[in-house]
Amino acid sequence: MSVSLGPVTELVGRELEGAALCERLRDPAVRLVTLTGRAGVGKSVLAAEAVRETGAEFAAVSLVDALNAADAADAADAADAADAVNVAGDGDAAALLEAAGPLPDGTGRVLVVLDGCDHAARPAAAGAATALLADPRVVVLATALEPLGVYGEQLLPLAPLPVPAPGPRAAADPEELQEVPGVALFVRRARDADPSFALTLENAGAVVELCTLLGGLPLAVELAARRLRLFPPHLLLSRLRGRTTALGGGPERAPERHRSLAALAEWSCRGLDPAATGVLRQLSVYEPGFCMPAAGVAAEDAVEALLERGVLSVVGVERGELRLAVPEPVRSYCRDGLVESGGEAAALDAHAEHYRLLVGSAQPALAGTEQSSRLRELAAEADNVSAALRRLRERGDGEAVAAVVLGCRLPWLAQGRLREGLEWCDAAAEPGGPALTDALRARLADMSGVFALALGDPQEAVRRHRRALSLGKGVGDRRQNALVSAHLGAALLRAGDVPGARAVLVTSLSALESMGVTRGAAAAAASLAAVTRADGDRRQALELLERAEEAFRRIRDGRGLAGALRISAALALEGEEPERADRALRESLRLYGEIGELSELPGLLEEFALLLLRTSPAQRPRCVRLLASADALRGRTGAQVPDEWRSEAERARTELSARLDWTDFAVAWAEGVRMSAPTAVAEALSAPGPSRRPVVSAAAEAQSLTPRQVQVALLVAEGLTNRHIAARLDISEWTVVNHVRQVMRRLGCTSRVQVAGAVGRWA
Structure with missing residues (x-):
């Protein structure tokens, strides 16, 4: 039974895979190529295009729908399907061979395409391929969810189409977004459904989020684009967020599995053994980007089977561990299965407990030599930590919520999740919430003050720190009260109360040093150095900074050291020592880059750009890029900067725009806006250092x-x-x-x- 692989369809984003497939089919040494990948990824479309491209080079081409030819419905029983591997006398494999038709006489290569070698049809397809390859003239091209397992098989895996990476590019202009294959496919299919559709600044954000939610899966993207006849992108996004299986409306003549994402997900999971299905359902409550230990050591075999099937995907590596995701629509389908089976609550509780323990176990490392790796791990798990917090709050476990929130202070600061951190502090300690001890409420109030200061509101930070001190008085925890006082001093300095900041910081530094709280004392010393610098006492400021830097280096606190180095750089500039300032800022940049810092990085980039503008005027385009990157990165955190610092940065921008050609300035600014944080750090570190002029008379x-x-x-x-x-x-x-x-x-x-x-x- 020879069939067509479908109408001619414009391929989007498959140029490399198409060229690689055609090259393999033309290679005389290649006998069997299997296109593998998730259901809906476009295997049949790519196979059809390859046949159209290379078909004339074969003496004959036979196209076979393996699902229909093998009569998969009658071969659903697992034992019968296993027996079908033996070609001799097997009806299913024989049906495939019959559908392929008799081989032509004479010479010349023959191409046989076995499309849809999945589930019950897979054993029959493997048997038919083995029989066909007995003739040296035959080349077999198969499409399947998983490899056929036939000797000599060459695999060409297909992944979903790329989608815009999170960050600055997600807000790029529509013309640039259409260069991303996932978005390009959406736009072309949307225009097929509605010729008036255009990607604009107004709808680009919703379109990008849709493509990202659907993981760039071509069939899902096409189905979503077809729905634009009924819903604009932002409404469609709200309907699909959290349950993509609601998306349907595929062509009536298409296979059932291609008409809706629910059917596609069911097809993807069909035939999985109960153990693998159970693991997949448990993992469906995890946000994309979880690590292997979340599945449990006992589930490794099941995880491998799920990866082979494509219902579990690898999205990265962190600390040597694979980071995984259950892609849509499989994730929504499995969540529905959990609800139906009554297991959703237990799965969500297990997820919340896993991340409660993860955050708790990370605390000692965050203050030591593993700070960088742990901060990156927690950044990768940020969405799962937030989901765990929501579940703990739903359960009314106030102490657990408070413990996780307090454990996220440094990770959230580094990640720039300032507004989220402030909101969780308030939510955990809200008066109508679960009863908490005054000690916990004091720590939450103090942490909220830290976030308020990072957001650029020192007056609010002062108010919150004073509330923390008020709550802490009745607790009698000298160590905690001294730490709060250090935070209060930093906030008072930013608020312009230099005498008040000095009085508080002197007392807190003395207390922290007497109690041996190294990290807190170092932070207090750095803040006091900033105060003495504001008072004009350069010598004392340098002494305090030397103590702070030595302590931070000893305990391997990279973030604290970077902050102290920034104050050192400011002192060096006041002392007309640009080389020393350059060294301090470069080390600070390297440290921030190692930990993935985002909250403080914009300010540091601006400081470095201003120094570079002063010492290396030829680097003006680089200065523009750094200032633009700082502006864009700060926008992601929602932080505000003091008026005097904003004025200095604006003066620098004005000077640069006046000295550079307008086109050069605009291009450099656009490049900077699109930089990620690591790229911006690399851009700054690649700048030349201050150089001396030749000696003159x-x-x-x-x-x-x-x-x-x-x-x-x-x-x-x-x-x-x-x-x-x-x-x-x-x-x-x-x-x-x-x-x-x-x-x-x-x-x-x-x-x-x-x-x-x-x-x-x-x-």
Whole structure:
């Protein structure tokens, strides 16, 4: 029974796979090629295209629908299907051979296509392929969910089409999005259904989320695009989110499994043994990106079988462990099965318990040598941790919710999940919620203050930290109260209350050091260094920073060390030491890159860009990219920046736009907006360091300065500070800073000491 593999369909995103398949079919050494992949991935379409491309090169081509020819309905019994592997006298394999037709006489290669070698038809297809390959002229092309297991078989796995990666590109302009195969297929099929459809800035976000939800599975994307006749993208997305099996409406003449995602999912899972089905249902409650231990060691065989079938997919690797996902629509189908069997509650509870233990066990490592790897692991599991929190809250387990929320302080800060962290702190401690001890409420209030400060609201942070201190007084936990005081001091400094910040931080630092709380003391010392810097006491600030950096290095706290290095860089710049500032900022960038930091990274990128603009003017396009990346990354966290810092960044942008050609500026800005956090870090670290200018004569040095700059240089050589120079010349300190920078630039100096040396040569 020869059949057509369907109408001509434009292939989207399959150019490489199509070329590879045609090349194998043309290769005389290749006898059997099996296209494998999930149901709905487009195996039959690609096979049909390959036949159209290479069919004229064969003496004969036979197209066989293996499902119908083998009469799969009569071969559903597992024992009968196993017996069908023996071709001799087997009716099902014989039916396939009969459908393929008699081989032509003479020479020339013959192509036999066995389409749909799945489930009960698979053993028969394997037997028929073995029999056909006995003739050296025959080449067999099969499509199947799993390999046929025939000797000499070559596999060509098909994956779903790529979809936009999360992050900046997801918000790219429509023209760029249509270059992503998953989106391109959606748009083309949407126009088939509605010729007026166009991808626009307004609907691009919903379309991207739809394609991502459906995992780029071609059949699912096409079915979704067909529904645009009834629903706009955002309404369709809301209907499908959480239950993609509701999507149907496939062509009436298509096979049943291609008419709806529920039928497709049922077909994908058909024939799985009970153990594998049970594991798959348990895993369906996990958000995409869970690790192998979630399935349990005893389930490894089942996981392997699920991976082979394609109902479980690998989405990455973290700490040497595969990260897995149950793709849609199989996930929705299995969740429905859990509900019907009454096992959903137990599965959700097991999931919540797994992630409660995971967060709890990660706490010691977050403060030590494994900080980087654990932060990356928890970032990969962020969606599952959030789902576990929702389940714990549904159960009314307030203490468990509080414990997980408190354990997520550092991971959420690093991931930039600031608003989410603040909301969970409030939800866990809300007055109408489960009863919690004052100690837990105090810690939650303190943590909420940390998130409020990271979001750019120091006044709110101060209020929350003071509430934490109020709750903590009755508890009598000196260590916790000292930590809260350190956080309060940092918030007071950001709020502009320098004296208040100093008073609180001096007390908390003394208490933390006396109790041996190394990490807390180091953080308090770094904050106090920032306070003393604001007071103009450079020497004490340097001493405090040296203590903080040494402690952070000793306990391997990369995030804390990076923050202290940023303060060191600011001090170095005030001391006209750009090389030292450059070294500090580069190390801070490397540390943030290692832990996947997002909350503090935008500010650091801006600081580095401003230093680069000052020391390497030729790097202006790179500065634009870094400033744009910082702006885009900050938008993802929802954080605000102080007005004075925003003004400095805006001045830099204005200067760059004035000095660069407008087109060059716009291109560099667009490139920066699309950068991911790791790319932005790499972009910054690849910049050249500060370079010194060639030595010129003393007379030329003096003549290169204006009279006012000569005055400033002479006073710098006397050892006066910027403040003293301003008072001596009756000008503002900011004007002195600008003059000193110009003097150093024109003299090719990198420090005030070098300026003094240059002045000495004039004499």
